[in-house]
Amino acid sequence: MDPVASSQLTESLVKRLAGPSTGKAGLAKDQTEINRIIAEASKGSKFYENEKKKDKDLTERIARILKLRGEAIEGVDLTKIEHHVDKIIIDLENERDLSQVIVHFDMDAFFANVELLHNPTLKGKPFSVGGGVISTASYEARKYGVRSGMPSFIAKKLCPELILLRSHFEWYNEESNKVFTILRRYDPRLSAAGCDEGYLNITPYLQKHNLTPGECVEEIRRTVHAETNLTVSAGIAPNMMLAKICSDKNKPNGQYHLAFDSKAIIDFMGDLSIRKVPGIGRVNERLLESVGVKTCGDVYTHRAVLYLMDKQFGLRFLLRTYLGIASNEVKPYERNERKSIGAERTFPPLSSTKDMLDKLEEVAAELESDMESSGWIGRTVTLKFKLDTFQVFTRAKSLNHWVNKKEELFAVGKELLFPELPTSVRLIGLRVTKLKDLKASTSEGIKRFFGPAQQATSGSKRKASDIDEDEADDASVDQEEHDSDDDVMPGFHEQDEADIDPSQHDVDDDEELQIIQPLANIRKRPPNSVPGTSISHQLTLRSRSKSAGPSRSHGAAIAEPSTTTSTPSETHTCPICNEALTSNNTSLNEHIDYCLSRDAIKQAQGTSTKGNKVLSSGDTTKEYALNGFKRLKLRPDPPVKSKRKG
DNA sequence: TACATACAC
């Protein structure tokens, strides 16, 4: 009980042990007591020790970041930088596209509720689905702090009456297919993000049926419930990121409609924990927190520091987040987007070579089977292994021929594993990349109608020429379906989801009219905004971004005037060197970036830069800063989700 | 290309 009892444990470690689904979703009542029990149950295990080390590493990394920050802001006129960032914000604001109505839907406690369909006597009881690790907990179980990703033995401690059910993937798959089939009536190009959630662009549907978004989504949810007896929550917003955040708002069995208005969106984001943003996980949450960013609104407050530490944090990603700008391009997953295929298995730690090879062989066999049935071969094989200490390693080898056969996968795996012996492992996996599609686009059926002249991949199906033998199997080749949802179910495990919180009741509609933010002149862009939200670096992105991406040809829809948002040339002053510059933002930013590093170099050399504000004092620090900038990393860019399909 | 990290589901 006494909070100090869990003494030695730092707050961050306790939180870490509580697992990744903490914080993303709403929490149950007394989280600290729950966390204490979890930490207590974990203590002393190898898992615990490993988490402790990771926590320590992260803490050290934060210390380095803070040092960097101190060096970066020293003597710099932050006001000027803020002013400069404000200009970037105006540019970004011009990317905002409010023309598409995007819906994110998310099945409530999916696996648990499917189990309920098959066994109604579970109703009202705390139960969970999964094996050693819990996939989904019923809402009753969540009250006790039981969550996905939690090992069952800990869940039992939190809730001794907990009923542990084993998974029935066939059932989930079946229900998932039903749900997706229903939803495709509203947008045939729906984008699945797992077996229990996804995105729709209902703009054309709304036009055709003369419905408001709220009405339409109510109808969708009603229909899903009527036809499957499952409940679904949904968010309605102008882009995918916002829609996803919104679907969490009134979960379970609710919907939330964000006003399609720049100011309302910025207000909405303002209070939002940065952790709720897709792409911000536990690590980035802590890194950002260390520089004072806890909410999306804090991004604005700290924009100058984030600008100076762009390499660490990714300024543009964060600014987009702050503004609530993201991709609204909803499209189905396509086979040719696949990058890898793999298999891995966890087991009680093994240290005998023979045992390990047996496992490796099993994994290879499984991978062969998957690759064959789904029609892939590849050229790079990566072995993954986890020691009994929970440390994870990978070893890779690229080949000059295509592989998908068990024997070969096994052989390469062995070759990669041997140098690591002797050791004790608890997981072995194989993954193949540099893929080639054996079912390459021949029976393009429906796909032809969408998207521009895509891959000019030659039509010949299965060129067996590249492989040693011609797979006898391929009965499947012709039947290339119009969509891939008959494939293996994407995610095996449902992941976190909001907890119950009967109190919530956000107003659900857009009675807000626009009150323009001082920031920007709000301007609409044609459908389909935010080009390349998943591209690599901000600055790179910025210079390329302006093109209006290809619009979806979604039947109805809205015309697409070409947007040539030429950034006007203005005069700016570099906040570092004070030089007056006439240029657009892109080159100005480049100048400043250059200026920053030049400054760092000069400082390190003890030379002074003309008229600079970055001042002397402990010169050596700058050298660190420079090294630090190069060395340290972090930060995701992509607000965009990746889809997958088995 | 090889490897490590972070993240999502």
Next chain:
DNA sequence: GATGGTGTATGTA
């Protein structure tokens, strides 16, 4: 009594 599996993106060397 001992903490999952599949896949993507990205930084760095």
